[in-house]
Every structure is written in structure tokens, then in C-alpha cells.
Amino acid sequence: MADDKKPAPPAGFSELVTEWERNFNEFSNQIMGTEDFSRSMNQFQNVQMEMQRNFAEAMAKQLSNFNMPSRDDVVSIAQRLGEIEQQLDRIEKAQLRANGEGETKAVKKKGPARTKKPPVKKEAEKK
Amino acid sequence: MSELERSTQQLTSQMRELVDKTIQRGVKGIDYVQSGKTPVGLTPKETIYERGTLQLYHYLPVTDEVYRIPLIIVMATTNKGFLFDLMPGQSMVEYLLKEGYDVYMIDWNPPVMQERGLGLDDYTQDFLPTCIEHVQQDCGVEDVNILGYCQGGVLSLIYSATHPDGPLKNLVCLTTPVNHHKMGLFRLWSSQEHMDLDNLVDTLGIIPAEFITNSFEMLRPAQKAAGQLRLWDQLWNDDFVKSYRAFQRWGDETLPLPGEYHRDCTKELMWDNKLFKGELLQRGKVASLKNVKVPLMAVMAEHDHIAPIESTKPLLDLVGSEDKNELTMKGGHVSLIAGPSAVKRMWPKVNEWLGERSV
Numbered sequence: 001m002a003d004d005k006k007p008a009p010p011a012g013f014s015e016l017v018t019e020w021e022r023n024f025n026e027f028s029n030q031i032m033g034t035e036d037f038s039r040s041m042n043q044f045q046n047v048q049m050e051m052q053r054n055f056a057e058a059m060a061k062q063l064s065n066f067n068m069p070s071r072d073d074v075v076s077i078a079q080r081l082g083e084i085e086q087q088l089d090r091i092e093k094a095q096l097r098a099n100g101e102g103e104t105k106a107v108k109k110k111g112p113a114r115t116k117k118p119p120v121k122k123e124a125e126k127k
Numbered sequence: 128m129s130e131l132e133r134s135t136q137q138l139t140s141q142m143r144e145l146v147d148k149t150i151q152r153g154v155k156g157i158d159y160v161q162s163g164k165t166p167v168g169l170t171p172k173e174t175i176y177e178r179g180t181l182q183l184y185h186y187l188p189v190t191d192e193v194y195r196i197p198l199i200i201v202m203a204t205t206n207k208g209f210l211f212d213l214m215p216g217q218s219m220v221e222y223l224l225k226e227g228y229d230v231y232m233i234d235w236n237p238p239v240m241q242e243r244g245l246g247l248d249d250y251t252q253d254f255l256p257t258c259i260e261h262v263q264q265d266c267g268v269e270d271v272n273i274l275g276y277c278q279g280g281v282l283s284l285i286y287s288a289t290h291p292d293g294p295l296k297n298l299v300c301l302t303t304p305v306n307h308h309k310m311g312l313f314r315l316w317s318s319q320e321h322m323d324l325d326n327l328v329d330t331l332g333i334i335p336a337e338f339i340t341n342s343f344e345m346l347r348p349a350q351k352a353a354g355q356l357r358l359w360d361q362l363w364n365d366d367f368v369k370s371y372r373a374f375q376r377w378g379d380e381t382l383p384l385p386g387e388y389h390r391d392c393t394k395e396l397m398w399d400n401k402l403f404k405g406e407l408l409q410r411g412k413v414a415s416l417k418n419v420k421v422p423l424m425a426v427m428a429e430h431d432h433i434a435p436i437e438s439t440k441p442l443l444d445l446v447g448s449e450d451k452n453e454l455t456m457k458g459g460h461v462s463l464i465a466g467p468s469a470v471k472r473m474w475p476k477v478n479e480w481l482g483e484r485s486v
Contacts, residue, residue: 021353118482
């Protein structure tokens with residue numbers, strides 16, 4: 001006898017995927033939610049950091065041998081440039097203030113009127 | 128018509144549908160593979176302030192009149208703000224603009240190496256106040272409202288707690304954790320006993336986006352594979368594919384974090400739970416949530432696996448606000464905000480509460 005309520009195959013597939021996802025996540029969380037897992041994961045991370053640091057040091061030595069700047073050198077230059085730009089910005093603002101051209105707070109900008117009110121609630125909704 | 132005939136007809140119809148969808152999957156699958164990046168964040172906006180990782184947008188109003196008080200959305204620091212503006216019809220920004228809000232957003236760019244020294248206090252004592260000043264200058268109104276999402280809500284709460292006499296008038300916190308000792312697996316994986324945080328931060332400088340993405344994916348390891356299976360199943364469905372690709376792009380564009388900021392958040396929040404305990408210091412000021420006295424709405428997701436409800440629920444008990452409202456809704460951390468049904472569920476509730484308080 002035909003079952004009119006039987007879902008079409010695509011809907012069944014979607015439910016299967018959802019069920020599988022939920023079960024897999026629960027299972028994984030049980031494993032990953034242990035102190036041992038956390039300890040192992042962080043130990044692995046420490047090893048990665050050590051390797052990264054050693055590699056960075058080796059690269060810096062090589063770059064130095066070729067008389068080329070390392071990443072830290074470039075970052076340091078960028079940082080100094082940023083500080084110089086901020087200093088220039090401060091000098092410019094001070095000069096503008098000295099000339100009486102400083103920015104005033106809350107300068108009104110053209111735009112829609114700020115008169116909007118919320119819709120009136122119906123009596124039934126208020127109760 | 129006999130039962131047999133009815134069954135046969137039903138089976139034939141199902142088979143025909145199956146064949147149609149299989150053909151469409153093939154055709155649209157080729158389009159999917161060949162197509163470029165999905166356009167997102169399409170609501171017209173202008174950048175009114177930018178400094179390194181910090182970016183402040185103003186969305187262009189679409190109504191003839193707007194509410195008096197502008198609304199600043201503060202995005203979580205790990206992700207791009209276009210979650211609030213995925214695509215036309217699935218955009219909270221678009222919804223708020225149509226409801227008459229004057230909307231701004233604090234969004235984030237990937238920090239560069241020279242920003243590795245930015246700490247939590249830079250975000251709460253410099254970035255937020257500076258953006259608020261720029262909003263005030265831009266719109267000519269002193270008062271502001273803030274809507275903070277996840278870590279954006281945490282930053283907003285800390286700002287409010289350390290600026291009780293500031294221009295903030297109303298605050299909405301979406302899925303915002305305040306009890307970091309209830310952050311589940313995140314807390315376990317970053318525990319003081321196992322994690323050499325200083326080694327990580329000092330070596331990397333900037334915490335890479337892959338580190339953040341992997342942490343999120345580990346919470347639900349099957350999500351990616353299941354998503355791809357659903358995509359294959361629904362490749363014939365243009366609306367599904369568009370939404371999937373937009374969310375995919377958002378996930379792919381997870382942001383790196385400045386090392387010091389990550390160090391502060393881990394030590395002060397995750398390890399010591401100082402925000403919950405009222406012991407967090409920001410440039411000499413105590414960020415006690417009791418100092419948050421503005422009207423506050425807290426929205427929580429029942430099935431939030433990133434900020435579990437145990438971590439978000441205590442907010443209303445901690446703040447000093449008299450006018451406060453809590454809303455717990457079915458949904459997850461992301462679907463509550465940007466899922467297809469958010470327009471019927473969460474957004475109108477926030478609009479109802481905030482609209483009255485934006486005049």
C-alpha cells in the first residue's frame with residue numbers, strides 16, 4: 001500500500017547527512033574534550049613553534065649573509081614609518097588649531113531628518 | 128485510480144524530479160567551479176575612518192527620515208562584518224536601514240606585523256572611543272547606540288563599563304560571552320596547564336587566521352564535509368548555493384589577531400575570567416559590568432556552540448542597568464544573526480526594542 005507521507009529521496013538524504021554530522025561531532029567532541037587531547041594538541045603546537053623559530057633564525061642568518069633585510073628589519077622600518085606619520089598628523093593638527101582651523105565636534109552633516117519615531121504598537125500587542 | 132496506479136504515478140514523478148535535479152546539478156556544478164568570488168557586503172557604504180586593522184563604515188541611509196540616535200555595529204574581531212550584510216534579502220544592515228536606523232559599523236582588516244603589540248585596551252580605550260567620536264562628527268549627534276556581536280559585544284561591554292558617563296545610550300549584545308569559564312572546549316584547549324601562550328604569541332607575533340579557523344572547525348569537525356554533501360545535494364537550488372557561497376566566503380575570510388590582544392583575551396578573560404569577576408583593568412580603569420547602566424538587550428542562541436549559553440546567560444545579572452531585556456532564541460551562533468529566517472525571528476525583536484530607544 002502506498003504511503004503518501006513517505007519522503008522523497010532527496011529529503012531522506014538531507015536527514016541522513018544531518019544525523020551523520022550530529023553523531024560525528026558528538027563522537028569527536030568526546031575525544032577532543034579530554035585533558036589528554038588538549039595536552040597533546042598544545043605539545044604539538046609547541047613543537048611547531050620551535051620549528052618556526054629555528055627556521056626564522058636560519059633565514060635571518062642567510063639574509064644577513066646576502067646583506068638583505070630580514071622580516072624583522074622590514075617590520076621595524078614599517079613601524080618607524082607609522083610613528084613618523086602619526087607625528088606628522090599631530091603636527092598638522094596642532095598647526096591647524098594654531099591657525100584657528102581645528103575640527104569642531106559634532107559638525108552637522110547633510111542627511112535625512114532625524115525625526116523617525118517607532119511604529120505605534122497596537123493595544124493587543126501592548127498587553 | 129487504484130492504489131497501484133497511484134503508487135506508480137508517485138514513483139514516476141519522484142524519478143522524474145530526481146533526474147531533473149541530477150541534470151541541473153551537472154550543469155550548475157560546472158558554473159559553480161568556474162565562478163569567481165561571491166559578491167557580499169553590497170549595501171552602499173562609505174569609509175569614514177580607517178587606521179590599520181580598524182575600519183569604520185557609514186551605510187548610506189535609504190529612508191527619508193531616520194532615528195535620532197545612530198547605531199554602531201561592533202563586529203567580532205575574528206571575522207569580517209559582512210556577516211551582517213551577506214546579500215540583498217539576507218542582510219541585517221539592509222533591514223535596519225529600511226527600518227530607519229542610521230547605521231555605522233566597526234569592522235576589521237587583517238592586522239599587519241607592526242600591529243602585533245595592540246592589546247585589549249587598545250580596542251576598548253582607543254578604537255571604540257575614537258570611532259564613536261568620528262560617528263558624532265559625521266552625523267552631528269552626541270548620543271550613540273551600540274550593537275555588539277560576540278567579541279564585539281565583549282569590547283562594547285568593557286567600553287561601557289569604563290565610560291559610564293560616555294555618549295552610549297543603549298546597548299544590544301548578541302551572543303556575547305561574559306563567563307569565559309563556561310566556554311567549553313575553547314577553555315579546555317587554551318587552559319593554562321597545557322598552553323604555552325607566551326611562546327605562541329612571542330613566536331608568531333600575529334596569530335594566523337588558520338589558527339583561528341582551525342579552532343572553530345574543531346568544535347564541529349563534520350560541519351565542512353556535511354556542508355559539501357548538502358551543497359552537492361542542493362546544487363540545482365540557486366538560492367541555497369548563493370547562501371552557501373556567501374557563508375563560505377565569510378568563513379574563508381576569518382581574520383588573524385594581534386598577538387598581544389590574543390594574549391590579553393586568553394589571560395585576562397579565558398584564564399582569569401576577570402570580566403565576569405569584575406576585576407578587569409583597562410588603562411587603570413576597572414571594567415566592572417556593574418558600571419554598565421545603559422538600557423541593555425542581550426540576545427542568546429540556544430544551540431550556540433561557540434559562545435555556549437552558559438557563558439552568555441549571566442550578562443543581565445552582572446550589569447547595573449535597570450532597563451534590561453533578555454531574548455533566548457533557537458539557532459546557532461551565526462544562524463541567529465544571518466540565517467535565512469533571521470529576518471522573521473531575531474531582527475524584528477531587536478528592532479522592536481531598539482526603535483523605541485533610538486529617538
